[in-house]
Amino acid sequence: MIPYGKQEINQADIDAVVDVLKSDFLTQGPQVPAFERALMGVADASYALAVNSATSALHIACLALGLGEGDRLWTTPITFVASANCGLYCGASIDFVDIDPATYNLCPQALEQKLIVAKRQKCLPKVLVAVHLCGQPCDMKAIHALSLEYGFKVIEDASHAIGGRYLDQPIGACEYSDITVFSFHPVKIVTTAEGGAALTNNKKLADKMVLYRNHGITRDEAYMENASHGGWYYEQIDLGFNYRMTELQAALGVSQLSRLNEFVAARHKLAERYCKRLAGLPLTLPYQLPNTYSGLHLFVIRLHLDEISKSHKEVFDALREAGIGVNLHYIPVHLQPYYQKMGFKLDDYPKAEAYYANSISIPMFHGMTYGQQDEVISKLKAILKG
Known part of the structure; x- marks a missing residue:
């Protein structure tokens, strides 16, 4: 059977993972930051947060943008369910915007028509998830212009699109969005076995996603409510999740990104x-x-x-x-x-x-x-x- 998609693993990938197995760190070591730096270089973004799946990345992106109960998230109907489910995880309601029949991506004209009605009915979305289906970028400039006019935030679900470009900029640069999400599932362009990442140019959003990735815990005294008790001290300052990526996955990702x-x-x-x-x-x-x-x-x-x-x-x-x-x-x-x-x-x-x-x-x-x-x-x- 010729599969519709398949990862490519070479000896360099294997050696990178074996090196981690022989090291002192299987998690929370140097490889995850190295992978994040590599992603920032590829995407020309200021911050990258590696996580255990693109679904997790979508979830923390929504949380960082303040999506919650009573809010609305809109996305395309032609996507994997995670692009919509991430809004439900936050307690928001979901709606969809029909596709452009040529690109199969969310249609900016249909979006504008829906926004006009939603403004009149006072039910505008707080977040829009624009999915780059098959790797083809959405018309982000048009979507961004509408976001400024109608006051919603934009997440690019670029799970299919790492290595692509839009208007001479790499996907992930976040020129026309608040946050971009990548997937590293085995059938994707680059794999970490399972894994994902959220990229942004906004430090406040990045800091929030760091918290949500790791149980809402910080060791940074600047964010603590109390004076530190010592070198062991940390505080949980929000409700977060265990969405961390392992060192094994990150090492594989660094090796894969080189190709x-x-x-x-x-x-x-x-x-x-x-x-x-x-x-x-x-x-x-x-x-x-x-x-x-x-x-x-x-x-x-x-x-x-x-x-x-x-x-x-x-x-x-x-x-x-x-x-x-x-x-x-x-x-x-x-x-x-x-x-x-x-x-x-x-x-x-x-x-x-x-x-x-x-x-x-x-x-x-x-x-x-x-x-x-x-x-x-x-x-x-x-x-x-x-």
Whole structure:
């Protein structure tokens, strides 16, 4: 089976992890700060906080922005559920903004229309989570302008997008957002096995996220309510969580980041080959927003179901049966049973639902050989023509 995504682990990665196993620190040692510095360098951000998952990063980002009960978080329906769940963790209510049918990202025009109504009804969001689906950046300049006009904070969920660029700046620079979140799950562009990070240019937000990452505990006397009792002393000054990243994960991350540009460049070569060899088939190939450079975590095709004899499910199943590990990213969040119990229903976000009805993620990973890619292309052509 050719998987839709796969990590690449080389000897340098293995050696980096083994070195940590032989060291004095398995957690809370020098590797996590080293990984954070490497992330700041890659993203051109002032602060980076490494955590145990991108979900944790989203949670502490929301908390740092003051999201709580009575507040609202908006995001796209086409994302992993964590982009919405992070708001629920804070006691906020969730709503969605339909997608741009070309980019599959949250649509700025739909956002503006929804904000106009929300302002009139006095129910504006406090936080917007803009998801860079497949690695393609959202139209952040337009979203940022709306955030200034309507007074909401912006989190970039860049779980798919490390190594990408927007308007000649690296994703994670936070030029048009308050906080950016990365994921380092094994199928992502860079992996730490499990892991995530939150990046910002705001020291106050960074300091808050440091607290939330580690039980709300500080050893910094500047934040303590009482005089220190001695070198052992710490204070819990807020309610936080155990969201720390281990030294093993961070060491792997440092090693992986050294090959980030190589990883993304390989994905672009694969995408170019896909576009050339799949042209003319009854499907829509990915569109690239101008002045952006995608991380290309995923390669999504959309089937022209009115031009083929098979259904969406039949094409998907046939590819799986042929050894092609396709997937679908994602089931619209508002159609999940948990969210439907909140009142969301079919037809709420028609463009997102149309995307779900004909999309398939075909294999894309930087270690993919051209032979593997040609097999995917050959099987897909045969199934569509058959």
